[in-house]
Amino acid sequence: MNRQAGTFLRFPSSICDCLTSLFSPDTSGAMPDSGRTPLSEVRHLTLPDPLPLDCGERLETVQIAYETWGELNADRTNAILICHALTGDQFAGSENVVTGRPAWWPRMIGPGKPIDTNRYHVIATNVLGGCMGTTGPASPGPDGKPWGTRFPVITIGDMVRAQRAFVDALGIDSLFSVMGGSMGGMQALEWAVQVPEKVYTAVPIATAARHSAQNIAFYEVGRQAIMADSEWCDGHYLAEGKRPGRGLAIARMAAHITYVSESALKRKFDRGLQDRDQASFSFDADFQVESYLRYQGHSFVDRFDANSYLYVTRAMDYFDLASRYDGRLADAFKGTPVRFCLFSFTSDWHYPPVASREITRALAAAGAEVSYLEIESDKGHDAFLLEEPIYEDALEGFLTANADQRGI
Amino acid sequence: MALDTSIRADHRAIVTRVPQGANVLDVGCGNGDLLALLKQEKQVNARGLELSPEEAGVALARGLSVIQGDADSDLGVFPDNGFDVAILSKAIQQMRRPVFVLEELARIAPEMIVSFRNFGLWQRRFSLVTSGRMPGHRDWHDEGALHPSTARDMIDLTRALGLETVAMAPMQANRVGAFRKNGLSRLNWGADEVILHLRRT
Numbered sequence: 058m059n060r061q062a063g064t065f066l067r068f069p070s071s072i073c074d075c076l077t078s079l080f081s082p083d084t085s086g087a088m089p090d091s092g093r094t095p096l097s098e099v100r101h102l103t104l105p106d107p108l109p110l111d112c113g114e115r116l117e118t119v120q121i122a123y124e125t126w127g128e129l130n131a132d133r134t135n136a137i138l139i140c141h142a143l144t145g146d147q148f149a150g151s152e153n154v155v156t157g158r159p160a161w162w163p164r165m166i167g168p169g170k171p172i173d174t175n176r177y178h179v180i181a182t183n184v185l186g187g188c189m190g191t192t193g194p195a196s197p198g199p200d201g202k203p204w205g206t207r208f209p210v211i212t213i214g215d216m217v218r219a220q221r222a223f224v225d226a227l228g229i230d231s232l233f234s235v236m237g238g239s240m241g242g243m244q245a246l247e248w249a250v251q252v253p254e255k256v257y258t259a260v261p262i263a264t265a266a267r268h269s270a271q272n273i274a275f276y277e278v279g280r281q282a283i284m285a286d287s288e289w290c291d292g293h294y295l296a297e298g299k300r301p302g303r304g305l306a307i308a309r310m311a312a313h314i315t316y317v318s319e320s321a322l323k324r325k326f327d328r329g330l331q332d333r334d335q336a337s338f339s340f341d342a343d344f345q346v347e348s349y350l351r352y353q354g355h356s357f358v359d360r361f362d363a364n365s366y367l368y369v370t371r372a373m374d375y376f377d378l379a380s381r382y383d384g385r386l387a388d389a390f391k392g393t394p395v396r397f398c399l400f401s402f403t404s405d406w407h408y409p410p411v412a413s414r415e416i417t418r419a420l421a422a423a424g425a426e427v428s429y430l431e432i433e434s435d436k437g438h439d440a441f442l443l444e445e446p447i448y449e450d451a452l453e454g455f456l457t458a459n460a461d462q463r464g465i
Numbered sequence: 466m467a468l469d470t471s472i473r474a475d476h477r478a479i480v481t482r483v484p485q486g487a488n489v490l491d492v493g494c495g496n497g498d499l500l501a502l503l504k505q506e507k508q509v510n511a512r513g514l515e516l517s518p519e520e521a522g523v524a525l526a527r528g529l530s531v532i533q534g535d536a537d538s539d540l541g542v543f544p545d546n547g548f549d550v551a552i553l554s555k556a557i558q559q560m561r562r563p564v565f566v567l568e569e570l571a572r573i574a575p576e577m578i579v580s581f582r583n584f585g586l587w588q589r590r591f592s593l594v595t596s597g598r599m600p601g602h603r604d605w606h607d608e609g610a611l612h613p614s615t616a617r618d619m620i621d622l623t624r625a626l627g628l629e630t631v632a633m634a635p636m637q638a639n640r641v642g643a644f645r646k647n648g649l650s651r652l653n654w655g656a657d658e659v660i661l662h663l664r665r666t
Contacts, residue, residue: 418542447522458528
């Protein structure tokens, strides 16, 4: 068993270079440990009050790690909150100072870009339960030791309550926009439902109002892989000086399959063999797609905390906006003043267009101002991070029209 | 406003039928030209539905509220009486289910404006007689013209669906004639295209 696991992540290093930029920015950039800033020194703010959680417990001390771009205007009306996906972080618009990895949304955020930092004050935080400086299971608990699995189970609603307290602490009364893809889209929806009066526009991208059984199933595979790793130590690996890297890598591999489309895998790899002319009749990574996935898993473990993965995926599993309204999603948005713009991508089977259309339908039924665009793309779920001109132009137009209307 | 020659005549005519500040849904709104004109001229609350992601993207990029979707299947997203006026411009004959679409429009809004190509135009009638071929600007097998109809056909259908014709106007060579309550025979004989203003009864 051990021997098998030991060979699991072995792959020819030469393939990294040719595989890194095939699908997503997530795979490109410097390897971990090339960063300059220690995690403890990322920009952060400690919330002034304890944070009550959906599970009934409360966190006495919460630190929010964040990053900003562009200036806040005098009226404090031009703030945009960017919400990240499962394994993202606050470095949406600039290089991650800890890992040295490039910004994860560089096509969208910057001067003259759709989220124009000459016009908007762009804020991104690391989510509650995350591992890039915000309080999470890797943070010290009340006794000074890492929380580990003693950390309370959190929800998307808790993440948003933490962000709200953070935005309040910055002295910003309302946001011009809340946006994000995937889990970030869930947060954008949650913001619009929790405090519609504080959100001028919301842009949920490639997301869903509820986690599907299929998504719960994929994430459960990931969690089980982590918890089956003996180095996980019942969640207290940090205290024991260990890391469940193999389990976390498998979790990432399973999840990564859902981020890319079948057609893109076929286009890039099909059944191509890796550095060999014929199958080796062994369990080496014969196929390019195996090498690619192993690389995805391997490069992930150094930058992400396994317990964070458990907590954040769980929060997504629990997400079901309509459940608070007797299953009627439209009721969640009744009378909302928020202007919505949703995007989905045709080949995304993680959060398929039908999930976004369901939200659009509920918003239209609630009488909300809603736009929705289903973008033709074969890049799967990750398309929301990649070059899609129609999507970028539409998002820019939506923001510009609303900013004009709001006098920004 | 100075008369902008780039604005389509049928769009200008439709604008005259829409009340100031109305809630308007344009089904098959394309790149949003008509909605933009309605916002500018009548300060309407404008929404669009458009099948093509490219066209819907252009409309969105100019700041319009547009849902990308198919009129044949996605009109269900809009609530009963969600709008004052629903517009279906040059699209009814391309629908797979024109009756369903008209019923949906009538559910969504009490007033409708529907424009379409009139196959009752005398040249088209003669064209069929003399050439023995289906008249129209496309081949008969193009998906673009699923349900060719005359003005009379359309009025009969809308009446059967319980819709009253408030007014109708002929269009010929990018010129729109006056909206009239009566005169269907003349219209059916002489109009290249027809704009109908309908009302739920």
